[in-house]
Amino acid sequence: DSGVTQTPKHLITATGQRVTLRCSPRSGDLSVYWYQQSLDQGLQFLIQYYNGEERAKGNILERFSAQQFPDLHSELNLSSLELGDSALYFCASSSTGADSPLHFGNGTRLTVT
Amino acid sequence: GESVGLHLPTLSVQEGDNSIINCAYSNSASDYFIWYKQESGKGPQFIIDIRSNMDKRQGQRVTVLLNKTVKHLSLQIAATQPGDSAVYFCAESPQYGNKLVFGAGTILRVKS
Numbered sequence: 219d220s221g222v223t224q225t226p227k228h229l230i231t232a233t234g235q236r237v238t239l240r241c242s243p244r245s246g247d248l249s250v251y252w253y254q255q256s257l258d259q260g261l262q263f264l265i266q267y268y269n270g271e272e273r274a275k276g277n278i279l280e281r282f283s284a285q286q287f288p289d290l291h292s293e294l295n296l297s298s299l300e301l302g303d304s305a306l307y308f309c310a311s312s313s314t315g316a317d318s319p320l321h322f323g324n325g326t327r328l329t330v331t
Numbered sequence: 332g333e334s335v336g337l338h339l340p341t342l343s344v345q346e347g348d349n350s351i352i353n354c355a356y357s358n359s360a361s362d363y364f365i366w367y368k369q370e371s372g373k374g375p376q377f378i379i380d381i382r383s384n385m386d387k388r389q390g391q392r393v394t395v396l397l398n399k400t401v402k403h404l405s406l407q408i409a410a411t412q413p414g415d416s417a418v419y420f421c422a423e424s425p426q427y428g429n430k431l432v433f434g435a436g437t438i439l440r441v442k443s
Binding site (some may be wrong): 220222251253260261263266274276308310317318319321322323324325 | 343362363365367372373374375376377380420424430431432433434435436
């Protein structure tokens, strides 16, 4: 068990809808990362937060947004969903901003129909 | 651990043999490298890491080798067990950053 908790485990929704994925990092970790894993793209970095502030941005669509709250949990919001957004979404956390391993949750499987 | 990717390379080994999984990384500025194991239905699990000022690091049954000259990373698993069956990813991070970039992955199948 990595200590990173993601909810929900599964989400099925229709195109055009909006969903929120939630992540609780390991106790004491200040950095939270979101990754998308699809069959044809592998693990793609979306965005990183450190202690409530956005630290780095990757291949995150404008329809997607995230935030990290004062209690350090994070939410990833996906809107105007398309079929191609179906994927596994992973949250990871680490203790510092550099040179420390990321610890991943077990992901949220999003299916857009 | 085989649900990720349709065209991942596969390494099949006999139980008890040693496994070597290779990874070519792309960014010569990367200075931190990690190996992850992903089993079906789970998130990537940290195995071992290495910094660019080292060329070898050992853990329990695992060894990571780094060759910066040819930008190559390998993971050696000793006495491979059925529980080692999974997809293995290498990941690299640029200097002063922690934005991990993942490789495509390798499927390891252990035959009993």
